[in-house]
Amino acid sequence: MIKANAVTKVVDTSEGSLQILRPISFEVKSGESVAIIGASGSGKSTLLGLLAGLDQVTEGEIFLDNEALHSMNEEERAILRGNKVGFIFQSFMLVQSLTALENVMLPAEIAGLDNPKALALDILEQVGLKHRAHHFPNQLSGGEQQRVAIARAFITLPKILFADEPTGNLDAKNSEKIEALLFEMNREKGTTLILVTHDNELAEHCDRQLTMNAGELVETTGANTINRKEAV
Amino acid sequence: MSTSFNLGWRLFKHEARRGELTIILLAIVLSVAAVLSLSLFSERLQGALKSRSAAFIAADAQLRSDDPINEEWLTRAQEQGLATAKQVATRSMVFKGDEMSLVDLRAVNSAYPLKGTVNITDQPFGEKRATAELPQPGEAWVQSRLFQSLGLTIGDDIEIGDGNFTVTHVLVDIPDAGFSVFNTDPIALINLDDLDKTAITGPGSRARYVGFFAGDSGDIESFNTWLLPQLNDDLHSWRTVEDDESAIGRSVASAERYFLLASLLAIVLAAVSIAVAAQRYAQRHFDPVAIMKTLGATSNTIRKVYLFQILFITGLGIFIGLVVGFIGQQVVVSLVADRVDVSLDVWHWRPLLIAVATGATCALLFSLYPLLQLFSVPPLRVLRKDISANLRSRTIQFVASGGAIFLLMWMYSRDLKISAILFVSGAALVLGLLGATYILIAIGRKLGSGRMGPWQLAWARIKRRAMDNSVQLISFSVTIMLLLVVLVMRNDMVSQWRSQLPEGTPNYFLINITPDIRPELDRHFSDNGVSIEEFYPVIRGRFVSVNGEGVNTEVSKEDEPNRDGRRGLGREANLTWGNSLQKENEIIDGSWHGYEDKQYNEGWFPVSVEEGVAERLNIEMGDRLTFNVGSEIVETKVTSIRTVNWQTMQPNFFFVIHPDAMAAFSPTYITSFYLPTDRKAELTNLLKPFSSITMFDVDARINQLREIVDQVSVAVEFILVLVLMAGSLVLIAQVQASMDERKQEIAILRTLGAKGGLIRKSVIFEFVIIGVVAGFMAAMANELSLYLLQTTVFQMEASLHPEYWAIAPSVGAIVVGILGAFGCYRLLTLNTGQMLRNMV
16 A cells, blocks of 8 residues: 655755655555654654655655655645545644534545535544534544544545544543544544554554654564565 | 635635634725725815816816817817806906996806806995806996996996996906906906907907816816817917816815825725735634645645635625725714815715725735745645745745735826835835844844843844844834824925915905005005005016017917017016015025125116026026016016915016116005905995005905815815824734734743733833834834925925924834733733643
């Protein structure tokens, strides 16, 4: 489903070029759940951004569902994201001036799906928030906002779901709930999950863990381990 | 399309309901309302002023001709929907038995006057009343002075040329009587059908044929366009209300320019507030755009969503603005109705179109750059909040904003000069402010270090948010400057108008005073408690040559044998002489001839020439001018050129000669005096002993002029208030917008335990610093703008206004500081937790 081949990322700063990612290679199979773990600043969010097509690689190749993400422009990547990718963020990233329902409808409308409202209500029911459909994000608790975000992520039945610290802003109780919901939905919809976290417990729920350190992929644990040499 | 439309509509609906669009909506509403109310009010006011001015030329436009006016032209005008009337004016002798007098004869047709009224009275110098009637064939209406000089009574017969007429009314005035102390003979009004029987307008006569036209200004303009190619400059002249060169005409014209200026400034104020609001609006949408892009929205979709949203906002803003503006000007009109004439026609299309165009242009062009910034927000912002717009170049912003302002100004004023002046001084202000901001920040860098008191915090914030602060400083300064320009311009203009006609301005002129009765007249008047102004000697002379080269002396073209000859005055000149320069006269070239100036031993005498006539007759310093006075020749040499203020109600002269040149002649004198209206009845007694003196009554003219000046001043004050309100709202919008940006910092400071007092003081100090600098910069820029406006647009004397150098920074500090305090108070009442959550 995802294939990263010697991916690097270099950014220009006022003090010269800074290499954020050293050549990284790995593969993720369809339906697999993979956690990218590592300390703050290790480059895991940068890697997520590249894999999801939010940013452009400096060198290397990324194939997402057999499509060459690295050679696409921003417009092509946007279309690809709309059709195949779902997102969940640490800070929920809901549009504050849209209701829960409208936030969930948003990707369905962008992708041009039929009857987005019915789809959204249906999925809101699945996350247990149908009764809060017409509330605005600031009228919802953090846990509720993240459930809305999960509903939004799954409405288009994406092939791949990227989650960036999905429980990072939540208390322990809410974290557990969200974690459970996320993996349940993931299983149910057969989605490939790429999850960035520094929560080892959350990472262990995934089929596999990729550990990042100073821009390098240093360790791969869990099932389906690929050749580590290739990753260095 | 429908997805973008739905999304745009949804965002608009919720944001409007939740009050998130208040500032940008308010800015658009403000721009539309200010422009509509100002231009509608000024249009209505101008309508009324124009119709008053129209009364002075008895029409909306006049065609004057030395030949009879082509009847086809009048027919054509009527076909184009214009009303027309005709008049033939000439000077002629009137006889009653052996007595005779020169009159200003006006023969009019039944449609005359198209504007204004003919006023009559029952007895000479009696109380006037308007009449809709005109002299019937065989009748003549003549002015009181003719009754006085010919000893007439109502019902007497008089002869004009070959015709006999019965005097049936005392004429007080006609609308287009004109105003001149000299060459003014009493008016005799007769029916145009009677003109032939007088046989005074044959070949060689000096008659002036006038066609009057009234109607919509558009119709007048299109008729003029049609007529213009057929006119002969030597014979014809076209005059409209706007060409009125009288004091009234000039006051109205400068008031119009002021309204225009005020409205232009209102547009700029509106534009500034929209720019501020649009920037804030765009910044608030960085996240939603990043989210939508992440979720797969293409740039095209994003563009459409926001275009729709901006269109919805603009549409709503324009609609509310029109309603508010219309109600606003109705309120103003009802408030001033008893003091100011306004046209009753409440609906004018031009202000409406201008208001809509202003709202739309400002909203769209000023949001262009913020929107482009918005569109460039990369999706990666969902992961990294520090990433904002990709658009770095501000060229497009400067081009779009500057272009929009200039375009609006030009479109609205249709006056490139006034627009360019405001635009250039505005641009200079912006550049100056940028420099000032950097200096301020450099100073602040030193002051800002040390223990964190409120001042240090304020400086630290100014320092850190250098770019934001410079933008804010610029907008504060521009707003304060525009308010200053409108305020100072109004003060200068109104005081200049009023100074033209101070209390006690002479309202009666006496002419034909012979030297022998002068002392007696002086004594008699002072015995009666009436003080007489200066006596000016006057003698008529014909201006015959320049440097020995003869000039044309006749006005009638038929009488001029040599049309190519040097241009003459066209009539006898009124020559005066004196040692001292008259009031309101100014030497612009050469030097004034004092009595001691005995340079005339070569046989010529110094003469001072009025600038306009010198230009018209191509007279230069050192030229030798020859006058023919009676049978004598007076040789003069131009030793000075003067400007004359024609707007003053005093006798003004083209030529003032050294007294020694005229010693041999016996002049008559002219003088003026002031008599309050309630003492008017004493006039007959005052003048009884002096039957040879002619009195000229300008009281009505002065009152009319004063009334118009008062009216225009009141209107100008209301416009000032409107612009002040608009400006204040802009300041509030700016402070509110900047408060939004401060939210985050205040939340952090609160979380860290900073006391409300510290935060409040630091924010107030920050605004006070910005207010002082903005006020000072505004005062400087104000001087520059005023200098340019006064010298080039308003034809006034430029003046410095040092008092505002102190007032503007103080007021800036106080107003901006108070606004900052209020904004800050609101933020401090917010729950810190809530603020922090919203920041995430």
